[in-house]
């Protein structure tokens with residue numbers, strides 16, 4: 001039984017296709033969406049039977065003189081279903097602003113890609129309390145989704161930036177409260193039936209707590225998605241075999 005979203009964000013890993021193939025085969029399960037580096041997408045597409053694929057990033061133009069970029073049309077034509085947009089690492093290291101993120105979302109939705117939009121506050125904001133986190137998220141969501149009316153293909157990943165890559169997650173109950181807030185807020189803007197997932201140091205030790213909370217529609221897993229022993233437990237938390 002799986003009706004939750006299990007996203008595996010490999011980031012800048014692994015180094016070789018042979019490792020990617022091994023990891024991909026191990027993760028080839030229904031309900032799983034793998035986000036590998038671009039160069040592995042096409043070969044993994046041939047290999048996978050049950051898991052779906054997503055890109056970690058995308059450009060906002062369909063084609064043209066934009067050296068180094070990958071367009072949403074290329075992804076669509078390759079049969080890639082999902083795209084991750086606005087990850088905190090892209091905002092931080094590549095200076096992606098809400099204006100850029102908004103353009104990427106618009107173009108991807110136009111081409112019927114399913115967008116996983118990552119949002120989340122810094123440690124400094126969390127330290128100021130939940131009200132500050134809510135205000136920050138409202139602003140981030142409004143800016144990222146500005147002038148986007150019809151959003152049937154959107155998933156929001158609540159990823160508190162401070163909980164990413166550090167080995168211990170947010171308190172699942174606090175994240176559940178914030179996810180509920182995101183759903184209510186976007187509902188008030190007419191975004192209905194929205195899926196909101198959690199990301200930030202999900203691993204075998206905490207995944208069962210996240211999986212047990214109804215309001216959380218799934219997880220986005222980074223570093224633990226590179227280890228089979230971790231993946232095995234993560235899949236079992238969602239009854240994926």
Ligand code: PGA
Nearest residue numbers: 164165200201221222223
């Ligand atoms: P992490 O990454 O699980 O390594 O914290 C999650 C993410 O960045 O999506």
